[in-house]
Amino acid sequence: MGTLDSIQLVFQSIFASGLVLASLYVLMAAGLALVWNTLGIFNFTHGALMAAAAYVAWTVADPRGLALGLAVGVVAAILVAALLGFIINYLLVAPFLGQKQIVLIAVMTTLSGAFFIENSALLLWGPRIKQLDKFVEGNVRIAGTTISGHEAIIILLAPLLMLGLWAFLRFTWTGSAIRAVAQNRDFAELSGVRVQRMYAIAFAIAAALAGLAGIMLGAIRFITPGLGGEPLLKALIVVILGGLGSMPGTVLGAYLVGFGEATSTYFLGAYWTQAVLFLVFIGFLVLRPNGLFGKQ
Amino acid sequence: METKLRTAAIVAFFAILVALPLVNGDSYVRHISIIAIMYAVLVSSWNISLGYGGVFNFAHMAFFAVGAYATGILTKTFGFSPWFGMPIGIAASVAASILVCLPVLRLKGIYVILVTFAFGQLCLQIVLNQRELTGGNFGLVQIPPLEIGTFSFRDHQNIGYYYLALAILGLTVAVVSWFARSRFGWRVVALRDNEPYAVSRGVPLSRTRLLTFALSAVFPGAIGAVYAQYVRSASPDMFGFSFLTLALSMLLLGGTGTVWGPIAGAFVFTILSEVMAPLGPGRYLVTAVLIVLILRFFPKGLAGIPQFVAQLMRGSRTGQLYPTESA
Amino acid sequence: MTDILAVQGISKSFGALKAIRNLSFSLKSNEVLGIAGPNGSGKSTLFNILTKVPFGPDEGEIRVAGESVSGLGPRQIVERGLVRSFQTETDFETLSVIENVLVSMPDSDFRSGKAASRQRAREFLDYVGLAAQQDRPASEITVYDRKKLMIATALACRPKVLLLDEPAAGLSRPEVSEMIELIKRINLGGISVIVIEHIISLLVSVSNRLIVLNFGELLAEGTPQDVIRDPRVIEAYLGPAAAHE
Ligand SMILES: Nc1ncnc2c1ncn2[C@@H]1O[C@H](COP(=O)(O)OP(=O)(O)O)[C@@H](O)[C@H]1O
Numbered sequence A: 001m002g003t004l005d006s007i008q009l010v011f012q013s014i015f016a017s018g019l020v021l022a023s024l025y026v027l028m029a030a031g032l033a034l035v036w037n038t039l040g041i042f043n044f045t046h047g048a049l050m051a052a053a054a055y056v057a058w059t060v061a062d063p064r065g066l067a068l069g070l071a072v073g074v075v076a077a078i079l080v081a082a083l084l085g086f087i088i089n090y091l092l093v094a095p096f097l098g099q100k101q102i103v104l105i106a107v108m109t110t111l112s113g114a115f116f117i118e119n120s121a122l123l124l125w126g127p128r129i130k131q132l133d134k135f136v137e138g139n140v141r142i143a144g145t146t147i148s149g150h151e152a153i154i155i156l157l158a159p160l161l162m163l164g165l166w167a168f169l170r171f172t173w174t175g176s177a178i179r180a181v182a183q184n185r186d187f188a189e190l191s192g193v194r195v196q197r198m199y200a201i202a203f204a205i206a207a208a209l210a211g212l213a214g215i216m217l218g219a220i221r222f223i224t225p226g227l228g229g230e231p232l233l234k235a236l237i238v239v240i241l242g243g244l245g246s247m248p249g250t251v252l253g254a255y256l257v258g259f260g261e262a263t264s265t266y267f268l269g270a271y272w273t274q275a276v277l278f279l280v281f282i283g284f285l286v287l288r289p290n291g292l293f294g295k296q
Numbered sequence B: 001m002e003t004k005l006r007t008a009a010i011v012a013f014f015a016i017l018v019a020l021p022l023v024n025g026d027s028y029v030r031h032i033s034i035i036a037i038m039y040a041v042l043v044s045s046w047n048i049s050l051g052y053g054g055v056f057n058f059a060h061m062a063f064f065a066v067g068a069y070a071t072g073i074l075t076k077t078f079g080f081s082p083w084f085g086m087p088i089g090i091a092a093s094v095a096a097s098i099l100v101c102l103p104v105l106r107l108k109g110i111y112v113i114l115v116t117f118a119f120g121q122l123c124l125q126i127v128l129n130q131r132e133l134t135g136g137n138f139g140l141v142q143i144p145p146l147e148i149g150t151f152s153f154r155d156h157q158n159i160g161y162y163y164l165a166l167a168i169l170g171l172t173v174a175v176v177s178w179f180a181r182s183r184f185g186w187r188v189v190a191l192r193d194n195e196p197y198a199v200s201r202g203v204p205l206s207r208t209r210l211l212t213f214a215l216s217a218v219f220p221g222a223i224g225a226v227y228a229q230y231v232r233s234a235s236p237d238m239f240g241f242s243f244l245t246l247a248l249s250m251l252l253l254g255g256t257g258t259v260w261g262p263i264a265g266a267f268v269f270t271i272l273s274e275v276m277a278p279l280g281p282g283r284y285l286v287t288a289v290l291i292v293l294i295l296r297f298f299p300k301g302l303a304g305i306p307q308f309v310a311q312l313m314r315g316s317r318t319g320q321l322y323p324t325e326s327a
Numbered sequence C: 001m002t003d004i005l006a007v008q009g010i011s012k013s014f015g016a017l018k019a020i021r022n023l024s025f026s027l028k029s030n031e032v033l034g035i036a037g038p039n040g041s042g043k044s045t046l047f048n049i050l051t052k053v054p055f056g057p058d059e060g061e062i063r064v065a066g067e068s069v070s071g072l073g074p075r076q077i078v079e080r081g082l083v084r085s086f087q088t089e090t091d092f093e094t095l096s097v098i099e100n101v102l103v104s105m106p107d108s109d110f111r112s113g114k115a116a117s118r119q120r121a122r123e124f125l126d127y128v129g130l131a132a133q134q135d136r137p138a139s140e141i142t143v144y145d146r147k148k149l150m151i152a153t154a155l156a157c158r159p160k161v162l163l164l165d166e167p168a169a170g171l172s173r174p175e176v177s178e179m180i181e182l183i184k185r186i187n188l189g190g191i192s193v194i195v196i197e198h199i200i201s202l203l204v205s206v207s208n209r210l211i212v213l214n215f216g217e218l219l220a221e222g223t224p225q226d227v228i229r230d231p232r233v234i235e236a237y238l239g240p241a242a243a244h245e
């Protein structure tokens, strides 16, 4: 009886922390996957966009800033992130599209972009650590363990957001156009879709998604210019594991990494877990570069 | 004519560097020179795998860090003589390069970037993890310096480290110049230019790639060891994005696939960074903008300038990105 | 005469597409075998799987001078003497012309020093008429010269069997004649040749024997004169109407 109880307890705590992590990873990876699917590049500014959005939300919302309240802060931050995404695409990606080495060039230009955004944040907001208010106070009990209300929101937000993204891509004209461009650029162009514009829109949406992830993170971690560094790596891992080019794969990848990480953290501790994660990632790249669910 | 000019430029370059400490004893200038020389070694050896090999190896700076940590740990904690530092650094770095090359052999394009970058992150996690050995987040400190009898390499504003680093740079230039004109170098470039064609002409793919990685890793290993002994510490930042981006911008600024471009890039960039030091983080903004501008408008970097000028003077002859026997 | 190359029952599929179906043929020592066939009939794919660049056959056996190459990698196949050219002009664009040849030469050519190996490389360039271009970057020379350079690099590998994939495509009339002479000269030097070509005049003047592929299968085989008059061949090339005219 006793051992069964403690096994159940272990399971519950792993489940709760895994679910929170997984939901965060969904938020972080969605935008990265959208850009990869549509433009065929990895956007390394994704993490920096998270940090930028968190800073903007803080400035607009916090009493030491504009003191306009959290809701205004969130909206403002998402809009700014989308705008930044648009600019990034215009300056760092669009001019290089069509070059033979675009995938590799984009890595370098977006890495530079991330460098730029992070250091701008440092200049604008200084090194003092900041934190956003939680969306809701108080705690929630799920599956026998207690998590914060904010974490509960993250858990709910992740599937809702993916559903929204799916519906957008599926049922709106713009969404269909983006999918068409992703599937066959030349054909889409012949059918009158303005490819460059779809790229810009997809990039802006992805940046907005990064912004949202940054805001959610900004309330549970400290806001620093490097806020998005680790999440970017996690998002990369998730997107690769899920299989490049597959949205459902990305979601599955996020839950897999989240629960895997929670389990491993419980048994091996946080430090080893990170090492194991990268090891598994490398193994994966070698054995199944197209991911768990990608086409071979 | 061109060859003579070239030789003259090389001799002048090293003559200036050898003579510099004799005319200038300022410790700040000395430090910056040492750092510039070390960057030059790192970047021009990275050029072997990334420039000539065309393999997007993002683990090169991790090799440097591995060399520094291995030297630090073995000389500080396990009591090896600091004189074993460099062999240790080289061995560790080369071992790491072979380890990371194995998965690279099976991958292409973006996956190479991801797997090499992930390798650096894996090393970083292990360093953070093994706090007793590595000092974790705070870095490894009090690494034993190099000494000969009563002479410490730190004496006279680190003059020992200066000349040691310069000697390694000389060796790097010699090896890269040899490499660019050797049969091995042709094979490396052939694989970059057209892999199936190279294989169809009997170029051994795996062996060449492994040797490319191992050769390019010798130098970050050596410099990692000397750097650790010079600043007497190794820090987890050496695995970071910023450091990688900085080195990458030197390589791009200088121009990949040429012997002198990356060295010029390292020196120009280090000096530029120092000039911009009052800007604080602002200098990184300049760095970032610079990388993008180079990629956009001068994909050949500084190394493209002489050729650009020559082209203007000679008229029609189209450019040649990489040096050949005739150059 | 012995078979220098024997191909038995090879097949290759790309998904549902069967590019090569159960193909068998052989090549005698010092023979020149022409291969014709409509576009997409699997000719280039045949060269790919013979040399394993970039992939081998799904099934079947290939023997070079009596020895099976099934277990060998592409590099060892080159060492056994099976060397190909590519349909599109291919080069190492950032290497000079002579370095293109040098990089293709086997280890044994480098044992007697640098000067000797360069001398050897120059002989190969001379053989195809490119000696004057030796120090130019390969990216700067003309299409015709690039095709010849590709043959020079193949010769540098010391082939027993040289596989030429459309060596004369896109060439002017005088250039085609030169190419014909070059192939004959290579063959006279003791190298067996398989040449894929659409230009019938070239096939007729160089080949001892001609085979025609259609949808990855052997459609016809025989002397060039017989094969090009075969109604099935005319039909495959020009459609059924032409065959009955
Ligand atoms: N790597 C490949 N993947 C998929 N299909 C291929 C590949 N290579 C060739 N094919 C297909 O195989 C068939 C034969 O092609 P190929 O050998 O190039 O024809 P040929 O050289 O006779 O014109 C074509 O239908 C072509 O589309």
Ligand SMILES: [Mg+2]
Pocket: C043, C044, C045, C087
């Ligand atoms: Mg063909």
